[in-house]
Amino acid sequence: MTNFRTTRLCSAIAAALTVLGLVAMPVGSAQAQEKRLKAWGNNRSGQLGDGTWTDFRTSATSVTGLTSAEVTKIAAGGAGPTNGHGLALLTDHTVLSWGANTYGQLGDGTVFGHNTPGLVAGLGDARDVAAGGSHSLALLGDQTVVAWGHNNYGQLGNGTNADSSVPVRVEGLNKVIAIAAGSEHSLALREDGTVWAWGYNINGQLGDGTSASRNVPSQVVNLTGVSKIVAGCNHNLALIGPASGGGTKPTSGNSIKAWGYNATGQLGDNSTINRYTPVDTQGIWLGGVSQIAAGCNHSMAVTDSDNRLKAWGQNTSGQIGDGTTDYRITPVPVTGIKGVQAVAGGREHTIALLGDNTVRSWGANGSGQLGNGTTDPSAVPVTTLTPLVGVDKVAAPVGGDFSLAN
Template identity: 85%
Template sequence: MTSTQTAATRRHRLRPALRPALALGLAAFTALSLTAVPAGTAHAQEKRLKAWGNNRSGQLGDGTWTDFRTTSTTVLGLTSAEVEKIAAGGGGSTIGHGLALLKDRTVMSWGANSSGQLGDGSVFSHNAPGQVVNLSDARDVAAGGWHSLALLADQTVVAWGRNNYGQLGNGTNSDSSVPVRVEGLNKVVAIAAGLNHSIALREDGTVWAWGYNINGQLGDGTSASRNVPAPVGGLTGVTKIAAGCNHNLALVGPPSGGTKPTSGNAVKAWGYNATGQLGDNSTINRYTPVDTQGIWLGGVSQIAAGCNHSLAVTDSDNKLKGWGQNTSGQVGDGTTDYRITPVPVPGIKGVQLVAGGREHTIVLLGDNTVRSWGANGSGQLGNGTTTESSTPVTTLTALTGVDKIAAPVGGDFSLAN
């Protein structure tokens, strides 16, 4: 939905406690939502979820359709204290949506909704958070291009949104604007969403995938899309997963109770590889997992994927390596050269969290500050400019004590809490 659409077609949705008494006057509600809270009140002093970058779909959740923000704006109605986890999705530079898992195990959503990716039973976009329906026991969330996932307390998965390639995993190819059960999947401990596919890590260390597969992103040795989960071939002992637009990463740890090998934990990758995002020293698509090149001395603690680039944090010193597409400097090595094997990101250490967007990267450092680099045409680096940077810049989050960050796999905005 664009900023030229009328207020009457923009549907705003707040959780029940924040809905006005009358269901009429939605446009008026936006104006009321933006009224400043008087300084000095308890409400004004509460920390808030923040967002910056492109906002054409309302993906910043601040009650406006302002084109973009180059510094952080406040997501309406959500205090930092009540937010357990955050996720960001998006299928293009101006398309995006956000998810927030609250401590009461409900999920809030905002932004683009043309395929029902907000899970509110409609296909109307909205620029302020509202509740995902029929969902009260979530433990984790993930957001793809136009679809969303939630991991439930019983270790099953539900999904909602676009389903043209079967990315909802419910045995159909029909979109759903409400959560539907992913078929035949249990004992799940982690989830991730790509542009048009989904993956899940089970407690036995196997990875299961479903959805779009033309580039091998399901890792089953074929290019056939699937609308129910199937195991990724030859992959066991996995401890973490990450999904890019059309590729995936998995971190394979040492055996239970064992010690780390001298070469470190193994990073595996599969799927689309035209820009080297698999890190295997090639640009050949891989239909089953391959080893990312390099010796990871001390192991790897985290992995993350942007649209066509990949990232890993080393365990021993919390430093960062990146590889893949680097058109806008999203690898962070000071160049715009594509990297088909991992390279260090200079000057970055003490990394606590890392997230990749369409063509940008953000990290949370040990001092609870945020750094970003890469594309910045919509202000997604949050440093007050629209100038891209191939080296890290300071993100102006207006927050202290940040402990969560998110970026959309195919979009141009960022979240921090």
């Protein structure tokens, strides 16, 4: 661990000196050619991880000290336009974090934010990560879950409502294969296809038929056969039936279930009524659904043989991507893109990775979160200003205004 910390410190110092112009990086050097984890958008909490507190960046900057090759998963959290934190799961199964840390959401044993990546305490066998508003989750190799950060509604799932600046065990969960984090609630998918939820529940986001918040996991009712889960600020989606990946192709038999807050139609059930148990998202999913994603109050699904994208819910800033700012209570096509490989939603923006390795974004852009060199919103997809070579994953915080790509 000492060598790891020393290496990180040296990398951070070198990067800082380079920014200051005190170290010149040869153009042809190996380090100059290495692919880097990238970030753009709001940075007032240091959530871009580039060693600065610059208000915002309208084009991609490199997260300090991290090459793309050593990052296997990324997650972005945030509880407001200027608040946010990032997580990166490394190939050695440790987790790095950066950004806001008021409630211990960086997991380093402190409540002090930092603008470069640092180690989450005590994690050496992490397999996945998720970031909520001000809390974080990790799935471990033994298929249990740990959590850290804000816990006012029990979103850490450890039977208390006390914040924790280091990872704590989520009670009563095993055989977990996927995790997701909303603004103030958390989800876990078990290998038997059931979904478990804990935390804030005033809008029914725990899916147990009540509005009572819980500090330990409870099973989402009437929901089985789930293959994927995602969380928005206060709503959730579950993909029922096989999805793409793992050698299984999507089929026309799969479907989407949704529950929780629905004031802007983010459940896609042709209503604006909150749902305390899962309901069917409407839509004809030709060729099946391969991916699902959620922003704060909007939702997305990748569908059909061309990997096209549909979206629904809040559209105040054009985050649906259909060229309008009209709310959509059932899924509609996103304008002009196909071949979608990955998609993520922020507070009021959406980011997608296409098959040609270009990254497109749309929606709110006051902090440059679309990455196209402007702060102008767009109701249709725009291309990031900085070419992002070799990208295979994207992330955005459900409650924040920045983006990550690796």
